[in-house]
Amino acid sequence: MIDSKVLDYDYDEEQVGFKEPPKAETKPLTLFEKLSLGLVGVGVLLFIILLFNTPLRGTWSGFFLAYGPLVIGGALYFWLSYKDTEPGIKNDGNFFRNITSRGYLAWIAGIFMTGFYVVLYWWPQYLEGGIRILDPHSQLISGAPANQWFLYGFIYTIAVLVFGIRMLMKYRGNRYQQIRTMSVMTVQLGFAFLLPNILKLFSQPEFYFSYFWPLKYDYLFPSSISYFTSSSAGLGLFFVFWGLVMTFVAVPVLTYFFGKRWYCSWVCGCGGLAETMGDPWRQLSDKSVRAWKIERWMIHSVLVFIVIVTAALWINSFTEGRVLGSFSGPAAKWYGFLIGAIFSGVVGVGFYPLMGSRVWCRFGCPLAAALGIFQRYFSRFRITTNGGQCMSCGNCSTYCEMGIDVRAYAQQGKNIIRSSCVGCGVCSAVCPRGVLKLENGKTYGDRFEGSARPIQAFIDSMKHVP
Amino acid sequence: MHIAIIGNGITGVSAAIRLRQLKPDWKITMISGESDYHYSRPALMYIFMGHMRYKDTKPYENSFWSRNDIDLVRGWVTEIDVGSKRLIMHKRDPIYYDKLLIATGSKSNKFGWPGQDLIGVQGLYDLMDLRDLSENSEGVKNAVVVGGGLIGIELGEMLHSRGIHVTFLVREKSYWDNVLPGEESSMINRIIKRENMELLLETELKEILDDGHGRVSGVITNKDERIDCGIVGLTAGVSPNIDLVKGSSIPSGRGILVDSGLRTQIEDIYSAGDCAEIVTEGEGRNLIQQVWYTGKMQGKVVGETMAEMDSVYDPGIWYNSAKFLNLEYQTYGQVNNAQGLLSIPDEKNVYWEHGNHLHSLRLVHNGSEVLGVNVMGLRYSHKVCESWIRDRRSPEYVLDNLSQANFDPEFFRKYESEIVGRLREQII
Numbered sequence: 044m045i046d047s048k049v050l051d052y053d054y055d056e057e058q059v060g061f062k063e064p065p066k067a068e069t070k071p072l073t074l075f076e077k078l079s080l081g082l083v084g085v086g087v088l089l090f091i092i093l094l095f096n097t098p099l100r101g102t103w104s105g106f107f108l109a110y111g112p113l114v115i116g117g118a119l120y121f122w123l124s125y126k127d128t129e130p131g132i133k134n135d136g137n138f139f140r141n142i143t144s145r146g147y148l149a150w151i152a153g154i155f156m157t158g159f160y161v162v163l164y165w166w167p168q169y170l171e172g173g174i175r176i177l178d179p180h181s182q183l184i185s186g187a188p189a190n191q192w193f194l195y196g197f198i199y200t201i202a203v204l205v206f207g208i209r210m211l212m213k214y215r216g217n218r219y220q221q222i223r224t225m226s227v228m229t230v231q232l233g234f235a236f237l238l239p240n241i242l243k244l245f246s247q248p249e250f251y252f253s254y255f256w257p258l259k260y261d262y263l264f265p266s267s268i269s270y271f272t273s274s275s276a277g278l279g280l281f282f283v284f285w286g287l288v289m290t291f292v293a294v295p296v297l298t299y300f301f302g303k304r305w306y307c308s309w310v311c312g313c314g315g316l317a318e319t320m321g322d323p324w325r326q327l328s329d330k331s332v333r334a335w336k337i338e339r340w341m342i343h344s345v346l347v348f349i350v351i352v353t354a355a356l357w358i359n360s361f362t363e364g365r366v367l368g369s370f371s372g373p374a375a376k377w378y379g380f381l382i383g384a385i386f387s388g389v390v391g392v393g394f395y396p397l398m399g400s401r402v403w404c405r406f407g408c409p410l411a412a413a414l415g416i417f418q419r420y421f422s423r424f425r426i427t428t429n430g431g432q433c434m435s436c437g438n439c440s441t442y443c444e445m446g447i448d449v450r451a452y453a454q455q456g457k458n459i460i461r462s463s464c465v466g467c468g469v470c471s472a473v474c475p476r477g478v479l480k481l482e483n484g485k486t487y488g489d490r491f492e493g494s495a496r497p498i499q500a501f502i503d504s505m506k507h508v509p
Numbered sequence: 510m511h512i513a514i515i516g517n518g519i520t521g522v523s524a525a526i527r528l529r530q531l532k533p534d535w536k537i538t539m540i541s542g543e544s545d546y547h548y549s550r551p552a553l554m555y556i557f558m559g560h561m562r563y564k565d566t567k568p569y570e571n572s573f574w575s576r577n578d579i580d581l582v583r584g585w586v587t588e589i590d591v592g593s594k595r596l597i598m599h600k601r602d603p604i605y606y607d608k609l610l611i612a613t614g615s616k617s618n619k620f621g622w623p624g625q626d627l628i629g630v631q632g633l634y635d636l637m638d639l640r641d642l643s644e645n646s647e648g649v650k651n652a653v654v655v656g657g658g659l660i661g662i663e664l665g666e667m668l669h670s671r672g673i674h675v676t677f678l679v680r681e682k683s684y685w686d687n688v689l690p691g692e693e694s695s696m697i698n699r700i701i702k703r704e705n706m707e708l709l710l711e712t713e714l715k716e717i718l719d720d721g722h723g724r725v726s727g728v729i730t731n732k733d734e735r736i737d738c739g740i741v742g743l744t745a746g747v748s749p750n751i752d753l754v755k756g757s758s759i760p761s762g763r764g765i766l767v768d769s770g771l772r773t774q775i776e777d778i779y780s781a782g783d784c785a786e787i788v789t790e791g792e793g794r795n796l797i798q799q800v801w802y803t804g805k806m807q808g809k810v811v812g813e814t815m816a817e818m819d820s821v822y823d824p825g826i827w828y829n830s831a832k833f834l835n836l837e838y839q840t841y842g843q844v845n846n847a848q849g850l851l852s853i854p855d856e857k858n859v860y861w862e863h864g865n866h867l868h869s870l871r872l873v874h875n876g877s878e879v880l881g882v883n884v885m886g887l888r889y890s891h892k893v894c895e896s897w898i899r900d901r902r903s904p905e906y907v908l909d910n911l912s913q914a915n916f917d918p919e920f921f922r923k924y925e926s927e928i929v930g931r932l933r934e935q936i937i
Binding site: 046048049050052053054055070129130131132134135136137138139140216217218219222326331332429430431432434435436437438440441450451454468471472473475476477480481 | 519542543545549551552555558559560561562565566567568569570572583585587599636637640670672700703704752801802805806828830831832834835837839888889890891892895916917918919920921922
């Protein structure tokens with residue numbers, strides 16, 4: 044006979060059962076954690092005061108007062124909150140905390156970050172105070188006063204570094220995560236912030252070694268090429284050469300050996316921010332088949348868009364505007380506005396707290412699309428699964444920032460070969476049964492599933508529903 | 510042909526999917542009173558800890574079932590009417606079947622402790638338990654978990670994650686040493702203490718105390734020690750859930766009795782997974798297997814026998830895995846427990862443990878063949894370990910090829926050369 048208590052159970056567990064506000068008690072903060080958060084609070088206050096035209100603004104003292112407490116307090120807080128924990132997975136309460144589970148705080152954060160990008164791109168005059176604070180720093184490394192892009196680069200780098208410390212502490216037991224995090228921190232600080240500014244100091248064109256076409260779309264535009272090649276001292280020519288090598292040699296070759304992770308989760312600045320500041324929200328990516336379908340159409344369309352724009356600009360340049368004269372210029376402008384500004388910036392970062400950390404990388408980045416095609420069809424990289432050990436818990440899928448339903452493969456014992464996988468390795472980290480492993484070893488099995496030829500497999504994959 | 514499956518756990522689901530592959534036009538109905546859709550039972554803990562939402566624990570999107578034409582019915586079966594081939598349902602019309610699979614899983618053991626039905630006393634097996642736990646753990650500062658097993662440590666970790674102080678009452682000399690060898694078991698004792706949980710070994714539950722309002726207020730141990738607590742987790746194992754067939758004409762022992770094709774003695778009725786007891790021919794105990802993997806494998810086999818294939822359930826080379834707090838564990842083949850309950854002829858063990866007590870490896874062999882592998886804090890390849898045991902590789906061969914089995918992520922420290930050195934000394 045069945046227990047009458049059991050018979051009474053008829054909850055709709057999805058709508059009612061576990062959706063109510065959690066009753067979990069959060070652990071009280073220690074004294075030092077409170078002090079470090081206090082320091083952040085003081086930092087915010089000082090920052091706001093320094094935005095106004097006080098005598099301190101524009102001096103080194105002002106710079107350190109505005110950013111010192113913020114950066115030190117933030118880094119200290121992350122260090123303190125993980126330092127006494129055992130190495131392991133730290134996802135407790137992610138779906139209970141307002142800020143990491145689309146609560147009102149997440150909305151406020153999302154609106155604030157979105158707003159910042161809108162002001163940065165279109166109304167930079169409102170950032171004047173913040174820009175002036177950075178003047179001494181900008182003078183030192185680039186030899187010129189700060190502008191809105193220096194401010195952006197500076198804040199971006201600070202975010203990667205401070206949240207990078209969080210990441211290093213959170214994944215203390217995982218050397219893959221630690222080395223990868225150190226890589227994105229180093230690249231952001233060195234190649235995406237210091238070096239381009241120092242180049243300006245030496246009267247060279249500002250150049251980002253860690254970005255290239257089609258993500259840095261204008262690096263292959265005729266206008267950029269002529270600007271670089273006409274610059275003095277011969278470095279410009281090297282920049283053009285570097286950009287071409289990255290796009291046409293590094294992309295296929297490195298992706299063949301390592302998968303797209305060599306770039307997306309180890310080098311790229313967009314990926315760097317996603318992997319550090321975006322980490323608290325990685326679980327919010329949409330794992331549905333529908334989202335996957337939208338993703339495939341969207342990201343490949345952006346790639347097609349930028350290829351057409353670039354080709355048109357070159358045709359126009361060769362023919363001196365006789366063909367496509369009135370098309371290429373405006374097309375490039377529209378690409379810059381829609382994709383470069385709105386998609387990669389406003390949506391890409393602004394929506395972190397609501398849609399996860401990789402919205403841009405997953406749905407928009409044309410370089411990710413290109414790398415993805417190589418990864419899917421011409422690469423050794425894949426995530427292998429460990430025999431029958433999967434028990435379908437879903438941690439891998441939940442914590443996949445790219446929204447890949449990793450479990451769907453793992454529970455069938457299949458390798459995961461997906462163009463969108465950035466190789467962050469978190470699925471492997473959170474797996475409680477040791478099922479997933481990122482590998483570059485030599486195998487080609489099931490890469491062209493259902494078709495003998497890569498091109499046909501690619502076409503099939505655009506319509507495929509598992 | 511209409512197939513009815515009672516239970517939407519891993520066994521029922523595996524059977525349904527296998528049947529659909531084999532018989533595209535049969536009607537398949539899967540019935541559960543617990544949930545609308547299949548979810549991963551081992552993931553219950555992650556919902557409570559806030560790692561995942563309930564919906565994230567569903568291995569298949571909701572549309573998967575309609576796309577595969579598998580009908581889902583939410584409701585409790587109260588009786589199987591074997592004569593007229595129908596299922597009597599609670600508050601629903603009966604369901605008629607041509608073939609029936611009973612995959613009702615397990616129930617938490619309760620050993621008749623005084624006070625075991627008080628509010629706040631529970632096992633951890635299903636969504637009902639999770640719901641109870643969410644409600645009953647509110648405001649609770651202390652909990653007692655009775656029984657040292659896999660579910661016990663999961664429940665302990667869950668409560669611990671919400672800042673509730675946990676005390677384990679474990680009958681054995683060391684945690685889970687009725688399954689694990691002594692050294693591995695000691696590693697678990699250590700990590701429990703490192704997380705500031707209380708571990709009382711060789712201690713049994715005597716009585717659960719009532720606070721006067723039908724709620725638990727504490728427990729008394731067999732050493733007459735009183736421990737105050739607001740939650741008592743009873744995790745002293747599980748038993749086949751055979752409530753539905755007790756008193757019916759479907760023969761049952763500890764579980765529902767089935768042959769190696771997972772057929773019961775009643776025509777057209779099958780049973781598989783946790784609730785099934787496989788009758789072994791000749792000598793040996795009947796087989797009851799209650800882990801995820803065996804449920805999945807049995808589900809696949811019963812799907813085939815229901816589709817009139819000649820399949821036989823072969824448990825193969827044993828494997829399992831678990832995670833004790835942050836310590837991962839994998840096992841392959843035969844490994845004896847600290848109590849020496851298994852009889853492994855000519856059993857020899859070689860063992861390595863890192864100085865930090867967070868990594869270990871054990872090979873069980875009989876002098877010429879490797880019989881089992883245990884790893885803690887290391888990930889090893891199922892395929893490779895299984896092939897060593899299946900191909901009866903010598904211990905020397907395994908040591909020569911040990912690094913092939915390593916499945917740890919890239920850049921992780923590799924201990925294989927240290928392990929091989931240490932184990933070679935022991936083999937000689």
